[in-house]
Amino acid sequence: MESFMHLHLGIDASGLPADLDCHHLVVNDWQNITANNNVCIISIPTVFDPAMAPPGKHVVHAYFAANEPYEAWAGMDRRSPEYKRLKQERAEPLYKALERVIPDIRQRAELTLIASPLTHERFLRRHRGTYGPGISASTPSHGGWPGPTTPVPGLYVCGDSTMPGIGVPAAAASGMMCANTLAPVWSHLSMMDKLVPAR
Numbered sequence: 001m002e003s004f005m006h007l008h009l010g011i012d013a014s015g016l017p018a019d020l021d022c023h024h025l026v027v028n029d030w031q032n033i034t035a036n037n038n039v040c041i042i043s044i045p046t047v048f049d050p051a052m053a054p055p056g057k058h059v060v061h062a063y064f065a066a067n068e069p070y071e072a073w074a075g076m077d078r079r080s081p082e083y084k085r086l087k088q089e090r091a092e093p094l095y096k097a098l099e100r101v102i103p104d105i106r107q108r109a110e111l112t113l114i115a116s117p118l119t120h121e122r123f124l125r126r127h128r129g130t131y132g133p134g135i136s137a138s139t140p141s142h143g144g145w146p147g148p149t150t151p152v153p154g155l156y157v158c159g160d161s162t163m164p165g166i167g168v169p170a171a172a173a174s175g176m177m178c179a180n181t182l183a184p185v186w187s188h189l190s191m192m193d194k195l196v197p198a199r
């Protein structure tokens with residue numbers, strides 16, 4: 001799996017259609033779906049919650065999912081002019097995709113934040129800026145996904161590096177599994193028996 005490019009913008013919303021949608025998927029080539037810079041995912045969450053931005057502004061997020069090669073970025077100094085130049089260059093296809101939704105997006109941008117695979121790696125603590133751990137559920141010989149218990153007594157884990165894996169619902173489920181390991185349903189029932197004695 002490759003890494004990500006993101007573009008976060010704060011834009012002037014004046015004159016935009018009142019029925020602007022929040023979610024957009026821009027596909028450049030339907031025959032070559034996994035190609036680099038091909039599928040751009042766009043969201044404008046202030047369509048649903050204007051309080052996320054000052055009055056008259058929108059928040060815009062656009063990204064290419066897991067198809068930005070990490071190699072081009074590996075070992076770069078994040079403060080170097082080369083890094084800033086590469087970020088600008090690699091964000092260009094994101095701007096182009098956004099222009100299909102809001103044609104004058106560049107003129108509207110008042111705040112611009114470009115995130116590279118190094119940003120992803122650093123702030124999300126993801127190996128090589130990927131989506132997350134590449135553990136196959138179908139190859140138990142590799143050990144599969146870790147559960148909530150660890151070899152350290154009293155240390156429990158949850159989150160998307162544990163069973164059942166990546167995604168918000170899965171990460172939430174791992175928290176439930178961990179809670180259930182700490183306090184299984186049988187201990188709930190015996191507690192209820194104590195609180196509400198059988199008649």
Ligand SMILES: Cc1cc2nc3c(=O)[nH]c(=O)nc-3n(C[C@H](O)[C@H](O)[C@H](O)COP(=O)(O)OP(=O)(O)OC[C@H]3O[C@@H](n4cnc5c(N)ncnc54)[C@H](O)[C@@H]3O)c2cc1C
Pocket residue numbers: 004063123124125131132158159160161165166167168169171
């Ligand atoms: C670009 C992208 C798009 C996604 N889209 C979707 C989607 O549409 N639907 C979906 O279901 N899932 C999606 N996911 C996956 C989903 O976001 C994750 O699987 C989920 O958020 C993982 O939750 P978590 O609680 O395990 O970890 P995280 O949400 O990563 O939370 C871990 C937290 O720990 C903090 N942290 C890390 N190290 C330390 C430290 N040493 N000390 C203190 N704090 C620390 C981090 O800053 C972070 O806040 C997406 C992921 C990405 C990257």
